[in-house]
Amino acid sequence: MILSVQRRVHDAIAEAIRQRFGMPDVPPFAVEVPPTRAMGDLAVPVAFQLARTLRKAPRAIAQELAQAVGRTPGVARVEAAPNGYLNLYLDRLAFLVPRIRQQVQPDRAPTEKTIVEHTAINPNKAAHVGHLRNATLGDTLVRALRFRGTPVETQNYIDDMGVQVADIIVGFRELERRTMDEVRQIADSTRFDYYCWDLYSKVSGWNEGDKSRLAVRAAVLHDLEHGGNDTAAMGAFIVDRIVRTHLKTMARLNIGYDLLTYEGDILRLHFWTHAFETLKAQGAVFLQTEGKLAGCWVMRIEDGSAKASAERRDDVEPATDDDESREKVIVRSNGVVTYVGKDLANQFWKFGLLGLDFRYRLFATQADGRPLWSTTSDDGDPGAPPFGHAARIFNVIDSRQMYLQALLSQALRTLGHPTEAENSIHFSYEMVGLSHATARELGYETAAESEEAKKPFVEVAGRKGLGVKIDDLLDLLTAKASAEVARRNPEFTPGDCERVGAQIAVAAIRYFMLKYSRGKLIVFDIEEALSFEGETGPYLQYAVVRANNILNKLQEREGLSEADVLAVLDQTPADEMLGQGDSLEPGEDTLWALVFEASRLDEVVEQVVRSLEFSALAKYTFGLAQTFNAFYHRYPILNEERVDRKRWRAAGVAYVRAQLTRALDLMGIEVPGRM
């Protein structure tokens, strides 16, 4: 873990600048990691920034600073590079030994309670690859925040009152003429989410067949909202069963939650009514009296996105109400609140600004033993932990909803909560499409000359039943991986193969979802996702498994445990680590370069949380695994004859293994014992 060292170096150089150049205000500057270890372990380009104000060449400034920086703990020497960089070389042993012994914990950033909301799948059909990206990003964010010590609450929003649920009820009632008992029986005897997947696409077709049929759906929606009738009972049953299938699917991916928030409870506990009063009182919404929106309560949409409003300057004339200043309907003229309204109430509640709270009941106990709570409108469990009251909120939701997410911030600002508006973060990412090849495999043919065939991808559409279900994908990956595991490990039982195969499948799919930056549309292709070679999750697991094997063999053959090796490091000549050995080169490929790279995990996590760009974590971990693979191919460990080298290498392997394991855990990937 390297952040603490970077901070120390930063402060030492800032102090040197103040002293040497008499600058009370040092401009912000970065502490970087230079491209190769030959150039040093840390680098500071501050001389370039100071060149103008000091009217000196960067090189001269760097040289003066190299002199002026006093002895800094952990830093062996400071050099001015000819081009003006300030390069720092760490005191390797002082840096490494405590880290290898796991005596240096990651810095705990002082942070306040954070809520991450993700997954939020409509509870009316099976989960597909689009949902997969959402849940993987959300869960990885949760893990990254926890890693740095941030208290996180993970919420999964359940839209149990929406059109999609209504459609499924219409399907059972109108298309299949099912009674409640029959629905129950279907749920007990089929993969219910798959059954509903097919039914939903039938209903969509039925709805389109005759527009008057939408009245049936409207009636169902009405009954759902009012409750206390057969429709609501059937809806509640379906939602409960589907939610449980979703949770099961997510559990396969090592994804869990703290709280399920039900839209129905937001309505029944009158969250909206309460929020509405506040919004009216503050003038955030108003009753439109003319035009086509007459009779609706609307919110005026500020021009520009959230980004534009964040950058707004007072000196800029606010865009005069040009054309039609746009308005978003919050309450329809028939008095029914829109989705946005309910979301506003939910967001206020998350910040503890609503003045009302849910009641809670224990919903389930998750695989890792963590309890999963659910909101309820009934009495609730008095022993439930406190929820909500967060200082920051991440809503993980694809970029198509940017516009609506911006409204949440806007409302908070209008209501006089600028800090909460700033901390109301839309974690936006691009959607997942299907490659034409994969769509074809799913039996979806596009006419050769159609508009759709010319597009670069095929859109996932639950409405049309077009999409790759997560469970199908996991089954496919697991089968493939299990077969490979069986081939390589003849002594494994079928159960072993299945268990390890499942771990490999999760690694493959989670890594695949994380390796692209979030602004990139993923064109999902089954062939590609099934790969276990090259830049994939299984490659990463394999590197750790190899490290495990090396350390296990050291134990078996020589009776040396990892602890034994670490214990004697102090008495072991460190030529190998210091780069003083005969056959060693100063640059890459050395043990030092490997363990130094491994120490950067905390720095990478900080960067990832700052940028919400998990591809950086994926690439870092892959690069570290690659460096490690190359290292042990080049330098023997068990078969090294010189005992000092052997010890240091073994210690390095142990450290890299620990850091890789942590990095994989951040991505929700487990490491099998063997594979």
Next chain:
RNA sequence: GCGCCCGUAGCUCAGUUGGAUAGAGCGGCAGGCUUCGAACCUGUAGGCCGGGGGUUCGAGUCCCUCCGGGCGCGCCA
């Protein structure tokens, strides 16, 4: 029409708050398993970073503009 995102090697993509010689995987070519597991490693070829202006000591990265592609902009969610 307005807003957001994308354009980097044959293909799929990385490229840190602007910094040192533009990287990786796949595919191609040439090598490496009696040694700590070849889901691996080594070497090699392959790039006007979509085009054009600008800011800067320095631009793949920031600004403007154009081109190409995607997504939003509903009394749906």
